[in-house]
């Protein structure tokens with residue numbers, strides 16, 4: 001089956017045709033590094049990792065370039081740096097905050113089973129013109145001014161949205177409908193209220209770079225236009241991110257990139273994952289249900305979070321619940337039991353087909369359940385495909401022993417003792433001493449261990 005992807009810009013699911021099948025290029029907006037990432041931030045990390053893995057499967061691992069940036073210049077970072085390291089000079093404090101937070105994010109993403117992107121550029125490395133000639137923000141802004149798409153006013157450089165007749169196509173906001181002053185007070189120095197900042201002046205205690213417009217710092221949107229061009233060229237295949245980035249961030253990236261480069265597109269497919277909410281409520285710090293990836297990783301293996309995330313299609317809103325996590329953990333215990341000892345040769349066509357249909361992960365999981373049942377009933381070909389499919393999409397990264405051991409660690413259960421009790425119980429059953437076998441079962445239950453008897457023998461799991 002052809003790969004088909006839903007494109008937010010054209011609002012249709014289309015066959016994916018890469019510009020160059022030898023180098024399929026994808027850009028996804030990464031984190032602003034000032035604090036631990038919350039579980040909502042894990043959704044694009046996991047979703048676009050699955051797409052990265054699928055593209056590598058379809059085009060070859062060496063023929064896909066995936067760029068996920070790190071935004072390390074932002075006013076929220078400045079505030080955090082001043083708060084956490086009041087005695088350090090601001091630049092040093094900022095570096096500490098951004099390096100720590102970027103490292104935390106990287107290890108969270110890895111724990112979620114995500115491959116490292118091909119490039120993870122940091123915005124601050126792309127502000128000034130570079131020795132290697134890669135695209136940078138100052139040169140992009142100069143190009144926009146030279147082509148009549150940007151102007152200096154009030155100490156800022158602003159993008160002139162009226163210079164781009166089809167501005168607003170991604171979000172469906174028509175310029176004509178945006179009456180100046182209708183909803184937003186018009187800043188006196190702006191030609192249109194939608195004009196956005198490319199460059200702004202920095203005061204002495206704010207981070208800044210010398211530019212043709214004085215010492216200042218870039219606006220957020222221009223970062224991604226520079227870093228995507230630096231690694232992927234003026235036009236590339238896929239641009240992704242959370243649905244909250246459609247406007248203004250992605251709309252403005254498109255405006256900057258197309259107008260600076262004189263192209264009719266920035267990326268050919270725009271993909272956006274939907275929101276995540278927690279136990280039916282919007283996540284917010286004030287509601288006290290703001291859950292970080294780090295919090296969840298303290299209680300659950302990353303693969304459980306990953307499977308739980310993939311149960312919803314990326315274009316559907318998702319409700320993140322404890323019940324869902326418990327079910328996902330049970331499922332993975334079972335999958336590890338059936339397939340962890342096996343590398344597997346070839347992923348199942350049905351799994352690839354499900355993913356090729358705009359990353360239909362619920363369908364993929366249904367297919368995996370069917371394969372699991374066939375595998376458990378003795379079909380070795382399906383067991384091999386089951387294992388290979390799970391590995392392809394980022395599961396079974398541990399051995400069965402490691403998986404069990406981690407659960408034991410989390411629960412404080414001594415697996416050796418459990419195994420001993422289980423063999424004592426088997427011996428009691430063999431001599432038909434059911435009183436003793438029941439007693440051992442109760443002892444295991446008191447330890448929080450549930451046992452399951454089947455033809456293949458007795459397995460156990462930790463009661464949740």
Ligand SMILES: [Zn+2]
Nearest residue numbers: 029030224249
């Ligand atoms: Zn971006």
